[in-house]
Amino acid sequence: MMKREYRLRYIIKEGLQDTFYIWKDELRNVFKDTGVMIFFFLVPFVYPLLYSFIYNNEVVHEAKMVVVDQSDSYLSREFTRRVNATPDVEIVGVCADMAEAKKMLDEKKAYGILLFPSDYSKDLHAGRQATVSLYCDMSALLFYKAFLLSATEVSLDMGKELRMHNNPSSSDKMDQITVDPIPYESVALFNTQNGFASFLVPAILILVLQQTLILGIGMLGGTAREKNRFHSLVPVCRHFSGTLRIVFGKSLTYLLLYVVVCIWVLAVVPRLFSLPQLGDPLTILLFLLPYLFGCIFMSMMLSGFMTSRESPMLVFVFTSVILLFISGVSWPEASIPPFWKAVGYLFPSTPGIQGFIRINTTGASLYEVAHEYRVLWIQAGIYFILSCVIYRYQIIRSRRLIIKQYQYMKIQRMMRKDK
Amino acid sequence: MTYKESLHRIWLIARREVHRLGTQPIYFFCMLIAPAICVIFFVSLMHEGLPTDLPVAVVDMDNSATSRNLIRQLDAFEQTEVYMKTMSFSEARREMQKGNVYGIFYIPSDFEVEATSGKQPGLSFYTNGTYLIAASLLFRDMKTMSVLAGAAVGLQTGQAKGYTEAQIMGQLQPIVIDTHPIGNPWLNYSVYLNNTVLPGIIQLMVFLVTVFGIGTEIKYSTSRKWLSMGGNSIVVSLLGKLLPQTVIFTVVGFMYCAVLYGFGSFPLNSGWLPMLLAMFLLVLSSQAVGVFMIGVLPTLRLGLSFASLFGMISFSIVGFSFPVQGMDPTLQALARLFPLRHYFLIYVDQALNGRELFYTLGEYAWLLGFLVLPFLIGRNLKRALLDFKYLP
Structure with a gap:
C-alpha cells in the first residue's frame, strides 16, 4: 500500500x-x-x-460627385448645394451633359453623377413627383452608399419643405395626407456610426x-x-x-x-x-x-x-x-x-x-x-x-x-x- | 554566352524546375490545390449574389390586422426573413446580442388606429452595425417597408378624399431618387468581392512560391549548381527557374477569369483580352516582387514571412472593401506598391465599366514597372546564392 x-x-x-x-x-x-x-x-x-x-477613418468622407443639371433652376441648385453640404459627399463640378460627366468618371475625377431632368423644377411646382437620377461607379460599395444616403436625406428634407411651401395649410383635407402619414426613424444599435x-x-x-x-x-x-x-x-x-x-x-x-x-x-x-x-x-x-x-x-x-x-x-x-x-x-x-x-x-x-x-x-x-x-x-x-x-x-x-x-x-x- | 546558348541554358533549367515542381507535393498544393479551394469556396459562398433571408425580429405592440399585414410584407422581401415576433423589445435586443437576428422592426401600440386617423404613429427599426453588410441590407428593406406603409396609408386616405394617385404621390414624396449602379446593377457581392479576392489569392501564392523556389535553393545548398547551369548569369538562371511557374500560374489565373467571366457571367464590358493581359501581368509582376523579397531577405523563413505579410495586407490596402481614397494619404501612396492594386484598377476600368483602354494604360505600365525590381536586387541575390550559408 x-x-x-x-x-x-x-x-x-x-x-x-x-x-x-x-x-x-x-x-x-x-x-x-x-x-x-x-x-x-x-x-x-x-x-x-x-x-x-x-x-481608421471608419467611413468615407467627401466622396466625389458630379452634377448634370438640365433643369438649371433654383430647386436643382439648392438640392446640389445641400448634397455638397453633407459630410459624406463633395460636388466636384457641374457638367453640361451626361457625356461630359461620364468622362469625369472615366478620368476618376468623380465616382457618381447626379442628374436633374429638364422638367425637374416644373414638376415640383406643379405638385407632380420629380425624379432625380443617381449614377454610381461600383468600384467601391461605400461610395455608392454615401451617395445614396446623402441624396435620399436631402430629397426627404426638401420634399417636406416643398409640401409646406406648396400648400401653406391651405386645405385641411390635403394636410392630413401631405404631412408624413407614418414617420419612421432608424437606429444603429451597435457600432452606431456604421x-x-x-x-x-x-x-x-x-x-x-x-x-x-x-x-x-x-x-x-x-x-x-x-x-x-x-x-x-x-x-x-x-x-x-x-x-x-x-x-x-x-x-x-x-x-x-x-x-x-x-x-x-x-x-x-x-x-x-x-x-x-x-x-x-x-x-x-x-x-x-x-x-x-x-x-x-x-x-x-x-x-x-x-x-x-x-x-x-x-x-x-x-x-x-x-x-x-x-x-x-x-x-x-x-x-x-x-x-x-x-x-x-x-x-x-x-x-x-x-x-x-x-x-x-x-x-x-x-x-x-x-x-x-x-x-x-x-x-x-x-x-x-x-x-x-x-x-x-x-x-x-x-x-x-x-x-x-x-x-x-x-x-x-x-x-x-x-x- | 551567345543568345542561342542562353536559350538552351534557360531550357535546361526550366526542365530541372519542372522536375522539382513535380516531385515536391508542396508546389502542387500551393499552385493548384490552394487556388482551387479558394475559387470553390468564394464562388459557392456567394453564389446567390446577395445574402438572402436575413433574420429580423419584429416587436409588434399593436397586433392588429394592419401590423400583421406589415409583417407579412416585410417577410416577403428577398433579403429579409421575420425570424421571430415578440411583444418585448428587450427580448428582441437579447436575440440580437445572441446573433440570432441582425435587425429589429418596431411597431408601436395603437398603430392601426392612429395611422387611419392621421395621428402619425412612428415606425422604428434598429440594425446591428456589428455586421455591416447584413445591417445595410436590412436597413434598406426595413426603410422601404416603412416608406411603403406610409404611402399605403396616404393613398388610402387621399383616394377616399378624391385625389388622383399622381397628385397624392407628388405630395407624399415630391422628390424620388432613381439609382443606377453602373456595371453592377444587382449590387451583386460576388461580382464586387470575387473579382479582387481571387486575383489576390493568386498574387499571394505567386509571392510564396517564388520566394520558396529560390529560398530552397539556398537552404539546401543547390544554388551554386543552379547558377552554374545558367552560366553564372542570374538573369538566365532566374528566367529558367521562373518560366514554368509563370506558365502554371498564368493558366490558373486564366481559369479564374473563365470561372468569373465565363461560368459566372460577371460583367465583362471590355472583352476578354484586357483582363487576360492584366492577369498575365499580375502573375509576372508578383513574381518580380517575389524575387525582390528573397533578394532583400535571402533567408527562406524571413523571405517567406515577408511574402506572407505583404500578400495578406494587400487584401485590405487594395481598397476594394474600404476605398483607398478614404485612407490616410501615406497609405494611399503605399497602396501603389502592391500589384493587386493596379490589377484592381484595371478591372474597374475594363471589365466593370468598359472604359477606353487609354484611361487604363497607366495601370498596365505600373504592372510592367514592377519587372524592374529583380534588376535592382539581382546583385544582392547572386551574392546570397553564391555565399550564403543556411542558418536554421
Whole structure:
C-alpha cells in the first residue's frame, strides 16, 4: 500500500518536473528562433496597428460627385448645394451633359453623377413627383452608399419643405395626407456610426491570434522535425518520455506568451484606435480561455504534420482569407451554405470571432454567447486529445526507431566480430 | 554566352524546375490545390449574389390586422426573413446580442388606429452595425417597408378624399431618387468581392512560391549548381527557374477569369483580352516582387514571412472593401506598391465599366514597372546564392 502511494507521488513529481523542463526548453526554442519570434511577437504587434490604421477613418468622407443639371433652376441648385453640404459627399463640378460627366468618371475625377431632368423644377411646382437620377461607379460599395444616403436625406428634407411651401395649410383635407402619414426613424444599435474599422478590425484581431499560433507552433514543429534524430517531432531525451508532459509543458509556454500578446491585441490596440469596447473584461477573459486552448491544441496537432519549418507558411497563410469569410462577420452567417458552415466548425476562429465581436461590440454576456462558448470548449477538448495522439504516436515512432537502430548496430558489430 | 546558348541554358533549367515542381507535393498544393479551394469556396459562398433571408425580429405592440399585414410584407422581401415576433423589445435586443437576428422592426401600440386617423404613429427599426453588410441590407428593406406603409396609408386616405394617385404621390414624396449602379446593377457581392479576392489569392501564392523556389535553393545548398547551369548569369538562371511557374500560374489565373467571366457571367464590358493581359501581368509582376523579397531577405523563413505579410495586407490596402481614397494619404501612396492594386484598377476600368483602354494604360505600365525590381536586387541575390550559408 505504502509502496504504491510512493510510486504515484513519484510519478506526479517527476511528471511536474518534466513538464517544467519542457516548458523551459520550449520557451528557449521560441526565443532562439527569429522565424517564430516574427509570428509570436512581430505580427501580433504590427498587424493590428496596420489594420486599424488602414480602416481608421471608419467611413468615407467627401466622396466625389458630379452634377448634370438640365433643369438649371433654383430647386436643382439648392438640392446640389445641400448634397455638397453633407459630410459624406463633395460636388466636384457641374457638367453640361451626361457625356461630359461620364468622362469625369472615366478620368476618376468623380465616382457618381447626379442628374436633374429638364422638367425637374416644373414638376415640383406643379405638385407632380420629380425624379432625380443617381449614377454610381461600383468600384467601391461605400461610395455608392454615401451617395445614396446623402441624396435620399436631402430629397426627404426638401420634399417636406416643398409640401409646406406648396400648400401653406391651405386645405385641411390635403394636410392630413401631405404631412408624413407614418414617420419612421432608424437606429444603429451597435457600432452606431456604421464604421468599417469597428466592424472588421475586432474580427481580424481574433483571427490574428489563431493564425500566428498556427504558423509559430507549426514552425517550431517543423524545426524539431528537421533537427531531431529520425526527423521526429519529439527529441530523444529522458524528459520527453510522457505524452501529457509534452503537451502540457508546451501548451503552457504558448499560453503564457499569448496572455501578453492578447493584452496588446485586445486591450491596448482597440483603445489606441478607439474601437468599440463594450465587453466586460471578465467575460472577455473567460471567453478567451477556451479560444486560446483551442487554437494552441489545434496548432500542436497540425504541427505534427509539418515536415519542414517553412511549410506552415505555404499551407496556412491563404486560409486566413477563407476563415474570415467563414466566420460570418462580413458575409452573414445565416447565408453561409451548410457545407462551409460545417467546415467553419473545425476552426476555433469561427465561434471565436462570432462570440468575441458580440461580447466586444454589442456588450453580450457569456449567456448570450453560450453556444459559441460551448463549441470552443468542445474544440479545445477534441484538439487536446488529438494533439496527445499525435505526440504519443511520435514518441512511439522515435522509440521504435531507436530500438531498430540499436539492433542494426548490434548486428553490424556481430558481423564485424565474425570477420 | 551567345543568345542561342542562353536559350538552351534557360531550357535546361526550366526542365530541372519542372522536375522539382513535380516531385515536391508542396508546389502542387500551393499552385493548384490552394487556388482551387479558394475559387470553390468564394464562388459557392456567394453564389446567390446577395445574402438572402436575413433574420429580423419584429416587436409588434399593436397586433392588429394592419401590423400583421406589415409583417407579412416585410417577410416577403428577398433579403429579409421575420425570424421571430415578440411583444418585448428587450427580448428582441437579447436575440440580437445572441446573433440570432441582425435587425429589429418596431411597431408601436395603437398603430392601426392612429395611422387611419392621421395621428402619425412612428415606425422604428434598429440594425446591428456589428455586421455591416447584413445591417445595410436590412436597413434598406426595413426603410422601404416603412416608406411603403406610409404611402399605403396616404393613398388610402387621399383616394377616399378624391385625389388622383399622381397628385397624392407628388405630395407624399415630391422628390424620388432613381439609382443606377453602373456595371453592377444587382449590387451583386460576388461580382464586387470575387473579382479582387481571387486575383489576390493568386498574387499571394505567386509571392510564396517564388520566394520558396529560390529560398530552397539556398537552404539546401543547390544554388551554386543552379547558377552554374545558367552560366553564372542570374538573369538566365532566374528566367529558367521562373518560366514554368509563370506558365502554371498564368493558366490558373486564366481559369479564374473563365470561372468569373465565363461560368459566372460577371460583367465583362471590355472583352476578354484586357483582363487576360492584366492577369498575365499580375502573375509576372508578383513574381518580380517575389524575387525582390528573397533578394532583400535571402533567408527562406524571413523571405517567406515577408511574402506572407505583404500578400495578406494587400487584401485590405487594395481598397476594394474600404476605398483607398478614404485612407490616410501615406497609405494611399503605399497602396501603389502592391500589384493587386493596379490589377484592381484595371478591372474597374475594363471589365466593370468598359472604359477606353487609354484611361487604363497607366495601370498596365505600373504592372510592367514592377519587372524592374529583380534588376535592382539581382546583385544582392547572386551574392546570397553564391555565399550564403543556411542558418536554421
